[in-house]
Amino acid sequence: xxxxxxxxxVRKELTDTxxxxxxxxxxxxxxxxxxxxxxxxxxxxxxxxxxxARDKQLHIAIADPMNDSGLADRLGxxxxxxxxxxxxxxxxxxxxxxxELDAAIVIDxxxxxxxxxxxxxxxxxxxxxxxxxxxxxxRVLAAIAxxxxxxxNQRFADLKLDPQVVHAVRVNEHDIxxxxxxxxxxxxxxxxxxxxxxxxxxxxxxxxxxxxxxxxRGTLETLLTAPVRxxxxxxxxxxxxxxxxxxxxxxxxxSLYVSVAQGVEGIPxxxxxxxxxxxxxxxxxxxxxxxxxxxxxxxxxxxxxxVYARSYKEAMSIISPLMIVVLFPAMIALLPGSELSLATxxxxxxxxxxxxxxxxxxxxxxGLIALVFASLVALAAASLWACTRWFAREDIVFRS
Amino acid sequence: xxxxxxxxKRFTLSRQQRRTLGVDGRQPGRELQAVDDLSLRCRPxxxxxxxxxxxxxxxxxxxxIATLLRPDAGRIEIAGIDALKDPVAARRxxxxxxxSTRLYxxxxxxxxxxxxxxxxxxxxxxxRRRRDALFASxxxxxxxxxxxxxxxxxxxxxxSIARTIIHDPEVIVFDEATSGLDVIAAxxxxxxxxxxxxxxxxxxxxxxxxxxxxxxxxxxxxxxxxRTIFDGTLAEFTAASGExxxxxxxxxxxxxxxxxxxxxxxxx
Numbered sequence: 265x266x267x268x269x270x271x272x273x274v275r276k277e278l279t280d281t282x283x284x285x286x287x288x289x290x291x292x293x294x295x296x297x298x299x300x301x302x303x304x305x306x307x308x309x310x311x312x313x314x315x316x317a318r319d320k321q322l323h324i325a326i327a328d329p330m331n332d333s334g335l336a337d338r339l340g341x342x343x344x345x346x347x348x349x350x351x352x353x354x355x356x357x358x359x360x361x362x363x364e365l366d367a368a369i370v371i372d373x374x375x376x377x378x379x380x381x382x383x384x385x386x387x388x389x390x391x392x393x394x395x396x397x398x399x400x401x402x403r404v405l406a407a408i409a410x411x412x413x414x415x416x417n418q419r420f421a422d423l424k425l426d427p428q429v430v431h432a433v434r435v436n437e438h439d440i441x442x443x444x445x446x447x448x449x450x451x452x453x454x455x456x457x458x459x460x461x462x463x464x465x466x467x468x469x470x471x472x473x474x475x476x477x478x479x480x481r482g483t484l485e486t487l488l489t490a491p492v493r494x495x496x497x498x499x500x501x502x503x504x505x506x507x508x509x510x511x512x513x514x515x516x517x518x519s520l521y522v523s524v525a526q527g528v529e530g531i532p533x534x535x536x537x538x539x540x541x542x543x544x545x546x547x548x549x550x551x552x553x554x555x556x557x558x559x560x561x562x563x564x565x566x567x568x569x570x571v572y573a574r575s576y577k578e579a580m581s582i583i584s585p586l587m588i589v590v591l592f593p594a595m596i597a598l599l600p601g602s603e604l605s606l607a608t609x610x611x612x613x614x615x616x617x618x619x620x621x622x623x624x625x626x627x628x629x630x631g632l633i634a635l636v637f638a639s640l641v642a643l644a645a646a647s648l649w650a651c652t653r654w655f656a657r658e659d660i661v662f663r664s
Numbered sequence: 665x666x667x668x669x670x671x672x673k674r675f676t677l678s679r680q681q682r683r684t685l686g687v688d689g690r691q692p693g694r695e696l697q698a699v700d701d702l703s704l705r706c707r708p709x710x711x712x713x714x715x716x717x718x719x720x721x722x723x724x725x726x727x728x729i730a731t732l733l734r735p736d737a738g739r740i741e742i743a744g745i746d747a748l749k750d751p752v753a754a755r756r757x758x759x760x761x762x763x764s765t766r767l768y769x770x771x772x773x774x775x776x777x778x779x780x781x782x783x784x785x786x787x788x789x790x791x792r793r794r795r796d797a798l799f800a801s802x803x804x805x806x807x808x809x810x811x812x813x814x815x816x817x818x819x820x821x822x823x824s825i826a827r828t829i830i831h832d833p834e835v836i837v838f839d840e841a842t843s844g845l846d847v848i849a850a851x852x853x854x855x856x857x858x859x860x861x862x863x864x865x866x867x868x869x870x871x872x873x874x875x876x877x878x879x880x881x882x883x884x885x886x887x888x889x890x891r892t893i894f895d896g897t898l899a900e901f902t903a904a905s906g907e908x909x910x911x912x913x914x915x916x917x918x919x920x921x922x923x924x925x926x927x928x929x930x931x932x
Contacts, residue, residue, distance in 0.1 A: 267782045269782065269783050269785070271782075272779060272782030272783055273783070276768075276771070276775075276779045279770070279771065279775070280768055280770050280771065283770040284770060481766050481769070482764045482765060482766035483765075483766050483767065483768055485732065485762065485764070485765070486760070486762075486765050486766075486767075486827070488732050489730050489731075489732060489755060489758070489760035490755065490780060490783040490784060491752050491753070491754075491755035491756035491758075491783065491784050491785070491831070492752065492755075492783045492784075493752055658732075658733050658734065659675075659676070662727075662732070662733070663678075
């Protein structure tokens, strides 16, 4: 018995694809490593920067004209703060700008008098906003707050008042959103975005290779003289391209799951807990069910563009800008306020993004998810039909 | 047997093609009549040469016969099968080899052959038998498991030949199959064409090289401007050309045809 032509095409294209280093990197290596590497790197870098800012010895100048505020003594006693008393106020901005000083405090001459008269004592905090999360500024403000509390306590004692009298309203916060829901909205927007990207990039290289690449290498003409229906050839290529995209997205998901399950060092524990909660088998199954028709749509679209191109290079230049077009709806889902509705359930890509987000947050409505799935299946079928028609056109296939 | 009758094919030209072909604003239309009323009949056990200058319409005609392109008009029969009605069945009887034919570089020689055998629906037993015979006769055994991309041009040529006939077609079409090949690789193709004839196959080959025609052809058609301007046996052509060499006779025919079409106005 001979193999069926369809199986032969799928087998051959799969072998050919898996032997192409470029495709393998885009399809397997990048999605496998991107998530853990990016997360760890980001966590490491931000962590170390924040740590550095926290541990840093702050150099603060204090100009206290009457020398009676007591702030310099108070700050000097705080850990990690080195206080320099100064009288030269005019030089302070330049010294902060040059980062010789981390901050400076100029105390009003009337400070002590104002405090004694039960008015707020004024002081000016000079600092330079930085990308160190403003940790130095927060540390100085915390020290000043401690100083203010001491003054307040003194004030209440003098007035024989209970410090609690300043609070007329007590707010008890009670957030009924579950942790999963909150995190779902945050990372839930990001994860489908990642899966959609991988679905696309995983399909991209095989699609270019299996159509424009065949044209460029002179193998397409030979293939078309084989006694097999053109539709069978297209279906075989389409299957492999769609599979490549889906596999790429699954690998990304798997990599995410493993790095979370293994608790890769460097990933913040809060994020680990949230992702672990999100990665339930049922959620994964539904997300995959949505990604399958999406990858079919991408495969058909990419193959059509690829066979239109005369060469690998031309196909790249047509498809690369398309990536932005495809990712735009996926990005909309990241915006606050975008929600899955009857209308958005029909917009390709955006619907997958929003549906995945809802699924991860655990707030998905089954009816809408079914609508998303149905619209994607319809889209995949239509694009596959268009793709087979496209491959039947002589002016496209033999475009030179 | 190949029977092609009154084939016609017209292409819409892209801007780039118009520029390449030098079709300018003075000539009407954006279309090119690549083949215009072309007929030919190739018989089993004989070699039919399709001769013509570049751009004569040879490749378009052969692509129509190989069912790659659909003619606008005319009829094609491959080994008794109506190629327009059932192109897949016609292709099952047909092997096609062009000078620009390349193979999948990431497949091995054996995988390549197996792939085309599967596409043609060759049974496993037939495949094994033909593969063994082809590998032995072409000397592919030594590199059957090596990837095609790692093979020399000569080795690749052998795999191409095996690929063309793995499904044992009755009709074999060669489109300028020796173009771009060195003398040794070209000779392998020439020998292969002869062997096909000796095996009783119908062979149709296109070329613009006169020496290949004298080496191989039994029958001959000269195409120019998409039309057949001579159709007969090589012996008839030689007899008709009188004192002239074959090359001179060929050029004479082309020039005479150009003079006629110039009188009839532009074709494009």
